[in-house]
Amino acid sequence: MKPDPMTPAEPTEPPNPPLSRTARRRNRIVAMTFLVIVWVLLWGTFSWANVISGLVVAAILLAVFPLPPVTFAGRVHPWGALRFLLRFLRDLVVASVQIAWLALRPRHIPRSAIIAVKLRVNSDLNLTLTAEALSLVPGSLILEADRNTGTLFIHVINVDSLAEVEKFRHEVLALEARIIAAIGSPEELRQVRAGSTPPPPVDLEGATT
Amino acid sequence: MSLDAVLDIVAAFCLISGALLSLAAGVALVRFPDLLTRMHAAAKPQVLGLLLVLVGAGLRLRTGVDVTTLVLVGIFQLATAPVAAHMVGRAGYPQDDIRGDLLLTDELAAHLDRVAGEREDAARA
Known part of the structure; x- marks a missing residue:
């Protein structure tokens, strides 16, 4: 089928390509880690009870408010x-x-x-x-x-x-x-x-x- | 001089300079001509002033529980101040609160015109 000249061409490179499975998992792990760090800092003391309750809260938060996909192709230098x-x-x-x-x-x-x-x-x-x-x-x-x-x-x-x-x-x-x-x-x-x-x-x- | 005394002096320096920067931010809010220039005052000297006060307070308190809270306050201030400035600036942009006569160039107006033009074309097609 010939493309309709009136419709604008699709952008060749979408700014946010869909993420691969591993990238999604990595994003979740990064988000989880930061949420647990914030939780522990809020309590002010490092204890396993804090870390475990932080993990539970982070898991619930990420399930209820999923983050938009972030493409992070690089690494930290x-x-x-x-x-x-x-x-x-x-x-x-x-x-x-x-x-x-x-x-x-x-x-x-x-x-x-x-x-x-x-x-x-x-x-x-x-x-x-x-x-x-x-x-x-x-x-x-x-x-x-x-x-x-x-x-x-x-x-x-x-x-x-x-x-x-x-x-x-x-x-x-x-x-x-x-x-x-x-x-x-x-x-x-x-x-x-x-x-x-x-x-x-x-x-x-x-x-x- | 003991370590405690040195830390106290550094803390005093941080607290006073932080307070002075916050004062300058307040003066800027009153004296600057329009909304966007005022947002500069809310974003920069205010943030650094708060960070310095936090450092000063941390040096005086020296207990783990308090310091972690101060660290969180600082991180969230750094992360949210630009967002708040962005939202206020964007909400106020096309209105009269912004002194067009003090702007050397305005490339956002051209951009918004173009977007509006494209929308009209799309509606017509």
């Missing part, structure tokens, strides 16, 4: 994760001092911008982590995320010129690269390196004016 963490802590301090200074600075109204940045790796996990980290590093706040294209819409505070906005775009992609270096798969690392010259923001050719 300790060195990359450490570098991301240190840089993140530094950024958090810089961001807080910057906002505090902006707040106390007399007679100054900060200008801002809203930019769209298309991430190079379009997975839910990367989108989420980048958005979360962005909100805590200097200047940026996540405003909206487009899951289909992997685009983040970011509010940038304290920019004075379009050149600074462009510079900020590069910083977002650098943050994404650090996250991928911490938890990415070889395939995702390759994608980031291949796209190290950042793509144009978002094509707006189809925009209705």
